[in-house]
Amino acid sequence: MHPALSVILFTTASGAGYGIIFWLGVLGETGAYPPDRTFGLLAFGLGLGGITAGLLASTAHLGHPERAWRAFSQWRTSWLSREGVASLATYVPAGLFGIGWVFLGENREIWGFLGVLAAAASVVTIVCTAYIYRSLKTIQRWCNAWVLPNYLALAAMTGALWLDLAAVLTGEPFTPGAEAALCSIPVAAFLKFGYWRFIDATHSTSTAESATGLGSLGKVRLFEAPHTSDNYLMKEMGFHIARKHATKLRCIAVIAGFVLPCLLTAIALAMPGAIRVIAVLIAAPLATAGVLVERWLFFAEARHTVTLYYGASTA
């Protein structure tokens, strides 16, 4: 699939944003974070800002962004629509929770409940996002059990890192973000490896033979495509990345997204002071960059069944 920048930015930024809101809700309610105002302002700013930036970026993908509002109507069947609805809905508890935290200095009890609600809404939104992909039977590399946990874990991981960064930037000593990150990075990495292992090892049940129904005659090969330059289908669905490049990019994603952030976070936890500040300041953006690469690969490595009509033997 064509890795559209707008969609990559959208899922990465809003993923991190929802991750932040999720951790704020969970860690606020449990008392791990005090309702510190400056920290709250920055953390909510990053969270809601990430979400909003992501959503805005996603409209750049649309042929008619001015009609984007129409996308809220079909929540009964469409995960994209549901995602739209959920993302908007999340603003309500998240916003209220933020108001409580920042302006009233409250993040527990009724406010904590709003926090938990916001965390749940964030999860729901990410589930919807993941399901946009997870539900596409046409793309076996998306339509599998690994996708949802991946989305959730990556959001949690980046959210936690950014939360920690907010703490560092506001000069706060608290480290639950770092601890959450340290827990979620290995999980995310494990899930990502699992995903990659899965897509490398399994093929779609659809083949050139089933796509054409000609399998009984023997192996099916494309002899001539209907057109000699790429059309929408090929540009959108036929995007192909060479194995070599994919491997390289996976390494980058792993190092930038998991290995270094994990190390840096561990260092930050172990060594307070300037080192911590530097480590955290690097970890979050680095991880996000890693996730951007990961997300790019998520699209680039996805194979659509339409390619079976264009010479692919499996999708």
Added chain:
Amino acid sequence: MTSLPPPGAKRLGLVIDLDICVGCHACAVNCKEWNSGGMAAPLTDLQPYGVEPDGVWFNRVHTFEAGEGATGRTVHFPRSCLHCAEPDCVTVCPTGASYKRAEDGIVLVNEDLCIGCKLCSWACPYGAREFDSDAGVMKKCTLCADRIYNEALEEVDRVPACVATCPVSARHFGDLGDPQSEVSLLVAARGGYDLMPEMGYKPTNKYLPPRPRRDQTTCGAAPVALAPVVVAEADGFLGWIDRLLSR
């Protein structure tokens, strides 16, 4: 509405005979021509005279080779929307622009609602949807809804453009929901099949498989050779032929 309508009795669609399709692209171009002025117009072409021309088409003709060597087959393969009974291209649509008509099963896009999110094209296994990036909306085969119901056309012309033009008559149009319709009978007689049945989209359009070859690889009953009557040497043939003259 992107919820699918309850399955209707009428299921209009195409039956494509791969046994006789010669891959001439007539259906594809005639489709383009008709629809260029029709309900989905224009079928925009980008850089039409440039390095990489890229246009919107609703019907495209591929050619495959199946099997190896001399016993293999070359099969021409037109591909357009199959007007599936349970297509995700409809249900994924966030706006309701993509819809399936209850009355005849035709799957259409309402361009006025479409936000151009492309998701429906991702959800179509068959590559039947093409995004018009100039108009910013998704477009697709309309099953020539503006022909088949168009009373301004003579009755015989109320068939899809691609069907009307196919020179070998490899394309048939009709109601696949009616088991007694000509197309349904054809499908039954020739073993018409679904593309990617594993997707579960239940395509309405059916493909008729190439008939088996009738050459040395299959012909059991065919004569092997003629029995020689004439002795080739030494003028042995002289005289024989006149025996055959009946007058």
Added chain:
Amino acid sequence: MTQIDPPIARNQPIGDEVKFTTCYMCACRCGIKVHLKDGGIRFIEGNRNHPVNKGVLCAKGSAGLMQHYSPARLQKPLLRVGPRGSGEFREIEWDEALALATQWLGDIRRTDPRKLAFFTGRDQSQALTGWWASQFGTPNYAAHGGFCSVNMAAAGLYTIGGSFWEFGETDWDLTRYFLMFGVAEDHDSNPIKKGLGKLKGRGAKFVSVNPIRTGYSAIADEWIGIKPGTDGLFVMALIHELLRAERVDADYLARYTNAGWLVIDDPGAADHGLFARNDKGEPLVRDLETGEVTAFTPTVAPRLSGEALLPDGRSGVPSFTLLAARYLDPRYSPDRAATETGIPAETIRRIAAELAQAAFDAPVIIEQPWTDWAGRRHDRMVGRPVSMHAMRGISAHSNGFHTCRAIHLLQTLLGSIDTPGGFRYEPPFPRPIPPAIKPAGHAHQIQAGKPLAGPPLGFPTGPEDLLVEADGTPRRIDKAFSWEAPLAAHGLLHLVIRNAWSGDPYPIDTLFLYMANMSWNSSMNTSGVMQMLVDQDPETGDYKIPRIIYSDAYASEMVAYADLVLPDTTYLERYDCISLLDRPISNAEAAADAIRQPIVKPDRDVRPFQDVLIDLGARLGLPGLVKPDGSPRYPGFYPDYIVNHERKPGFGLLAGWRGAKGEDHGTGPINPGQLDAYIDNECFWRAHIPEEALYFKHSNRAYLDWAVKMGFLDKAEPVTLQVYSEPLQRFRLAAQGHGKVQPPDEHRARVERYFDPLPFWYPPFEETDVGPDAFPLSALTQRPMAMYHSWGSQNAWLRQIHGENRLHLHRGLGQELGIADDDWIYVISNHGRIKVQAKLMEGVNRDTVWTWNAIGKQRGAWNLAPGAKESERGFLMNHLINDLLPARDGGYRYANADPVTGQAAWYDLRVRIEKAPAEDEVSEPRAPMLALPPGLPERPSVLRYGVKFRGLK
């Protein structure tokens, strides 16, 4: 809120106006119905009532509006200002253009009309252009047939008085066994497709003999991937098998062919091998019953075998006996043929058996009484439901004439010519064998300032008909009807530029071309031809070909090489006449002709070429084009000419609605309202053949009478099929030293060898000349169904389908050579080298490579953007094909053509393949970039065609 499921308009007229005309996206000439809306073309569809396409339309036809609105359309007459080939022109007015042309041509006509070479390409106006050339007085006229299909046409016309393609068709409704040789698409584009659809639907067997399994071959019941150039041998092996088993239609042969005619057997005599005739010129046969030698009359049943004592005491043999002796020879056995053709001997035997079974074991019977030419009444029509079709896979080889004759022979032996289920003539065919038209061009027929004393093209029946000087030098610029190409019935367009350039046989002054892309895809040796067109005499600085006038409608490659460009209209802007005098559109059931009418007015300063030609003729004062007072005879130009011109009283260009009130059909007085009658009838005319006359036309009294009535035949005489060809033997005798007109010594052996009165097989010349080792592969091109030669590349839709091409080769060969898909490779012939991209496939003869024809374009042509794939990755095979054969003993280089007809041997090409560096990823050779002719519109970057019809924007 907007309604999600808007209702579909149920009464929406397609446009506001409908007009009928004839398609011209190719030469098939289907009827079309054009819907106009707000003055624009909304939709073109097939005309359901039209005899050719019956409502269907091919890909090209459907893309007609993109051709019509193409940004490559020429806008105004152009005069060259830069060097030739640079593409630098100045726009001029029509008056200036015509004055200039009149001056150039007038000078020639006053001195030596032969200095005008007027050649036309894919036009359908040969009834006009050929006539115009004779009015002008030059014999140097022909159309593209010489490089296209003259082997097919000549072999048919010298054998059965008809031919495949436009002179006959398969009985699609009744045939049970259909054998197709070397056809990818053909001119009968839609009729063949419709026919195949029918035939397969009925369960008839379809066998395709073709090295490549695409298109029609893909849907064949059996594909025979023959080695190119060996079909003749395959067919002769089938004949061998049939003869051996006595599975031929002896009655048919005795009655309708010259199989029983006695051939003089007197080696060394001047008439050896000719038919024995009585003093009335009637051929002699030996009566089966009496054993007497007698004239071949309706009542005589001739013997087919044995020997006879001729009245003059010599011996005569029925031609069938010679035929049987030839093909029963083990030389033509399936086992021998298997080695050359690559077809297993069992397959050849089985196909022969299948043919015999289909022809004889289940004849098709139509309960329709008929009467043959001899007055014998037949209760019903008994047919041999075996049919064949062949085209350029046979035609475009140097052994094509004999191969095609062999195919006709096979059909004749099976008794299937014009019988139910067989091959059927399309009126005005069958014609006398060969048609009684002789080419004009002898010295006494050419006079300065006078018309030529006859038509420039025709059908020689002996050496006296050749257009040669006393010493054997050709008299025509293309050497047609010379010893090098005696039966060149369509001329040799492929030699004109070379000969004009080299002044062989003589220099010319003006080359006048119409609708032929001669600097590109329609030439062999394209790079060489481009050089010849711009070559200058080093001393005078004059171009070797002093003047070139060209008419094209689009900015093709050839435009850049013209001095004066006469821009034509598109096919939707003019009258055209698809006349029975040219290439008929009849089918086996009816005679038909058609017109084109202007659908829209030109929006540029262009004129229909035919109008221009008539205007030019009047300015030149050509007798047929001016009245006695010198004023133009056809002031209304082409439409005026179509209606009012007569070849002889009652015979005009159109056969329909003649007579003052349109009451006559076939022949009749001029009808001033004729064009309106055509327009009222959807632009075509059709006359059905009477039921009783539908088959056995060559011998069917009802048909012959009808054909005379319609003006197709002069006399109601049977057309006796010529299995043994006497005209060929006459040439052979001349080569053997008999007669007044004999070939120069250097041509003797060649003429003697190839003018065999019975078909024989020899390997294509190039293979023999270059040897099989250095160039082990055959290289072919095929017509893509969705592209017409070079002219579809300007079409916004068609070029999306075929915007570049690859060299296709067998997967096994690719693996052996280490070549994978998309690799860059060199393809090397003994003439040149091209660099192209490879694509592997399964369905191709292992030793054959091929590509789609004419996709490659010269950079800058057709108003395509620089960098267009057509020129970056597309390529032209023609660069590899030499127009001449390698030098023979004595150093002479014959044309790369069939020795009988001069048909260009495109498909003899032999090549080898080597891997090429991928570096710059562009195809080679890189022809120079052409400048865009002035006045062309800008290329749109987005095409929203049709948006206004929907009422948007």
